[in-house]
Amino acid sequence: MGYACLMAVDRDHVLRAAAALLTRKSTATMDEVAKAAGISRATLHRHFAGRDALVRALESLGIAECEAALDTARPGEGPAAEAVRRLVRAIEPSAALLAFLYTENQLFEGEQQNAGWTRIDDRISALFRRGQESGEFRIDLTPAWLTEALYGLLASGAWAVLEGRVAAKDFTFMITELLLGGALRREEP
């Protein structure tokens, strides 16, 4: 007895390794995942019933990280623009995992998606709506679209960093600046 905590640590470690690998190669084999995690395929199967269960676990991890990021970003406090900056900064470490899940979700077509995503969608949409109501954000772009665009930019950003097309240190800046300010040069106030 007393191994429960060790198990959890191991499981989390496997999950991280799987996320890191699948982010780069979404079609990786169970064998490759096991190898990447430094364990055997048998042990991998002892932790996760199958590939499906593994992806579901990764989904749960992604949802948990998103909600944690939302919690630390305090999207209800201060100017909405600042809240968006805090959110992107908080979510940056999870961006690659999110990018993987974002594309993987297209495979779940038909089945209803995990309720966690709609919870997250709602919280982010609420942030954009708050910014609109306070007059910070323009009202001709729907909160749903801004939320979707945020996901898309996070995914593109993570992917571009992974491929070396943009510098990792610019990730947050480029996403927030484009999302909030756009490409047009702003007139000085």
Place this chain on the structure above:
Amino acid sequence: MGYACLMAVDRDHVLRAAAALLTRKSTATMDEVAKAAGISRATLHRHFAGRDALVRALESLGIAECEAALDTARPGEGPAAEAVRRLVRAIEPSAALLAFLYTENQLFEGEQQNAGWTRIDDRISALFRRGQESGEFRIDLTPAWLTEALYGLLASGAWAVLEGRVAAKDFTFMITELLLGGALRREEP
């Protein structure tokens, strides 16, 4: 003899059907693709040696449509912002196919990608660079990132429309407005 043209028409029709299906379900079987195109699997194999060849053909189609869109958008003429609007409008019909190819490209990791993409990247980057040099666009977002972000927004937009989260008629507007103007409300000039 004399069937060459008919063959080409058929091939194009199959390609369109495959694009429409794979856009929605990227893991569709060759059998499903054939069924979607209204032909048998044997005939599908007569047109495209294998699944790989089919995806390559779709890639060529996507590249051709992108370059055609770039041609009609005349990215070198007029204000850069207007050129971007024209480009997005011209590329909209191909957005779903592009979204599919954009995610599919992650599978080509390792192998060098089709030269067509770098050609397109260069033309779009040049457009953003032109906007920066003319003073229209801000210079703290690199053309490479703006190009990448455009791809991401096109993919997110196509996907959101496909899922019914945003209206299809708003596609171009939402992408161009977000890309150019961002979410922040602009001060009246």
Place this chain on the structure above:
DNA sequence: CTACAGTGAGACGCGAACGTCTCACATGGG
């Protein structure tokens, strides 16, 4: 009418990945 190109339906073997199983080994606790 005859010949033939194109097609659809289906059978067949192949290979990859999966999920399950067994067995031997090691490590830590009683």
Place this chain on the structure above:
DNA sequence: CCCATGTGAGACGTTCGCGTCTCACTGTAG
């Protein structure tokens, strides 16, 4: 010391999609 638990290695059968093949049918050109 002995036992038990977790692990690694590997074998095994199954499933699934792919690619190839054959064969019968159809429509059209000669």
